[in-house]
Amino acid sequence: MPDRIAASTILSTPVSSVSTLVPTAAAGAAVDPVVAPGKTLKLGAKGKAVKWLQQRLSSLGYRPGKADGKYGGSTLTAVWAFQKVNGIKPTSTIGKKTWVALENPATPRVLVPKGKPTRAEVDLTKQIMVLYVDGEQKLITHISSGSGVPYCETAVWQGKSQRFCGSATTPTGNYKTTWRRDGWHKSYLGQLYNPIFFNGGIAFHGALSVPLYPASHGCVRLPMNVAEALPAMLGKGVPVHVRGKFKR
DSSP states (O other), X not given: OOSSXXXXXXXXXXXXXXXXXXXXXXXXXXXXXXXXXXXXXXXXXXXXXXXXXXXXXXXXXXXOOOOSSBOOHHHHHHHHHHHHHTTOOOOSOBOHHHHHHHHXXXXXXXXXXXXXXXXXXXXXXXXXXXXXXTTEEEEEEEOBOBOOOEEXXXXXXXXXXXXXXXXXXXXXXXXXXXXXXXXXXXXXXXXXXXXXXXXXXXXXXXXXXXXXXXXXXXXXXXXHHHHHHHHHHSOTTOEEEEEOOOOO
């Protein structure tokens, strides 16, 4: 293990998070290393090691939920996002590779280097979304985008039973956030939680199921706890850049 946090790690960490990662020190002074618990954790685990994991993920811009020492669904989706950013196959088990990465984490690849300081970047290849605010990575989350499978759904829409067909894709391109709804919003293809639309009927929205594979009709599904926080962070008219292609 390295004796110190790499300078690149500190510099790439949001300024608002640095104070939670390292103690305040005079310029040029040695910085204590981040030392992970190293204990293998599985979904459902409880205790200090889980709380450390939650606090560390939060300090790096992920959303593991409340730091309550309980390894549940919100923490799991944050772990997935972190593992994907760090080149680790997503799994619910926190083992050696994940602990090592938590000590010296990578940051998400910037998809639009000359983009606006405040923007959202959707990486379809890694199935993650990164929200930048004033040039800092403020939120990194696991997503599930369009499945790519043609669909035909029958639903009651505007008082009539109608059949809707299309291709479940999340198009790449450059867009901007438009309208939104609070709470559950019923669309002709299902229920969307706190949707923020950015490309016609395609939106960021919370969902009860956000699997490790693309599963939506085209929207960008988010974990519910992320969808709770996003509306206060992502305003109207903010650029949204969608890049990549998911490889099964």
